[in-house]
Amino acid sequence: MAAMKGLTAVLSLAYLVALSLTVHGQQSQADGPRYANGTSLVRPTNYREWTFIGSGLGLTYEAETASPTAAPTFTNTFVNPSSYRAFMQTGTWPNGTVFVLELRRSQTEAAPNKGGRFQTDLLVLEAEVKDARFPDGWAFFNFGRGTALSDVTPPLSGEAVASCVECHTKHAAVERTFVQFYPTLLEVARQKRTLKPGF
Amino acid sequence: MAAMKGLTAVLSLAYLVALSLTVHGQQSQADGPRYANGTSLVRPTNYREWTFIGSGLGLTYEAETASPTAAPTFTNTFVNPSSYRAFMQTGTWPNGTVFVLELRRSQTEAAPNKGGRFQTDLLVLEAEVKDARFPDGWAFFNFGRGTALSDVTPPLSGEAVASCVECHTKHAAVERTFVQFYPTLLEVARQKRTLKPGF
Numbered sequence A, B: 001m002a003a004m005k006g007l008t009a010v011l012s013l014a015y016l017v018a019l020s021l022t023v024h025g026q027q028s029q030a031d032g033p034r035y036a037n038g039t040s041l042v043r044p045t046n047y048r049e050w051t052f053i054g055s056g057l058g059l060t061y062e063a064e065t066a067s068p069t070a071a072p073t074f075t076n077t078f079v080n081p082s083s084y085r086a087f088m089q090t091g092t093w094p095n096g097t098v099f100v101l102e103l104r105r106s107q108t109e110a111a112p113n114k115g116g117r118f119q120t121d122l123l124v125l126e127a128e129v130k131d132a133r134f135p136d137g138w139a140f141f142n143f144g145r146g147t148a149l150s151d152v153t154p155p156l157s158g159e160a161v162a163s164c165v166e167c168h169t170k171h172a173a174v175e176r177t178f179v180q181f182y183p184t185l186l187e188v189a190r191q192k193r194t195l196k197p198g199f
Helices: A002-027 A081-090 A159-170 A183-192 B002-027 B081-090 B159-170 B183-192
Strands: A040-042 A051-057 A073-079 A098-107 A117-130 A138-145 B040-042 B051-057 B073-079 B098-107 B117-130 B138-145
Touching: A051 A081, A051 A183, A051 B051, A051 B073, A073 A081, A073 A117, A073 B051, A081 A183, A117 B183, A138 A159, A183 B117, B051 B081, B051 B183, B073 B081, B073 B117, B081 B183, B138 B159
Parallel strands: none
Antiparallel strands: A051 A073, A051 B117, A073 A098, A098 A117, A117 A138, A117 B051, B051 B073, B073 B098, B098 B117, B117 B138
């Protein structure tokens, strides 16, 4: 009987520890930014398993405006899952939020498709990170061309980042993020009243 | 000393339990299809946290072809994470794979956007499931309009599904799935040589 009680106690404790490990795994933001040398961002290799928040085709707020004759570019945006879940609860981004922006080539001809465009090669990979250590609270990173991505890249600075900061300050619906283009986030931000005035 | 040994035993056991919970979570396909009444699919409410595999704009292989004057529709495809991971290892889909297809309205005017299109309201939600119990090994489901989604829906049958099966048989690059439109999957299918002849 005492042995049974002891076993039950051990199993209960084991379960509690296991549970706390699991909960801890969710809260410790294991999917947040990884840095090298303090502020250089290590490219997340598994961002395609992160939460997708929206796509666009031919959006021209990108610095690289496509010429009218070039095939338009798809933009896919992903966010680290723990920050996505936090946003769905609060309508705001926790420190350590990582946005990954993919630019992908578009193509139109492949059976059974008879029109419209779908996504092909990765062209450019960029990131935006919320981290209180940066002057504006957010930093921007460019991992370069899809065929030659950097494994680690320092935050953009000087003129390279000025237009990012200006546009993300002036036109972003929530904090420094274009929630107006991400329908599931936009709905939550409306409910939580975290949209900036004018949205 | 006995207390120390006891604590070590508890912690070791806790670790094993935690490990088994994790492994179990990955292998039991907790993210697979949920049915009501045998074969009616329960709408996955968290598919936006599943793995995104690709977007298209204005693709016309959809049954509902947009008229030339209508705004083109975005299509987003998501797959349950455990099946995605299995595909990345093998280039094939395990039994219990669930594809979710979203059709979303596109819009073009919102600062700082000066062209191109981004995603807005959910129009239609559909699913495709690999399940050996169905005649073709795959079944197709339609949860209806975005403003009035069904919580549970039976597999499409008869004429409603004939065109799905025909097109997914004739034109899909891997099994019954249009991997030719999903760039990260296409690369893996090429490496694993699981593309059908002609792709």
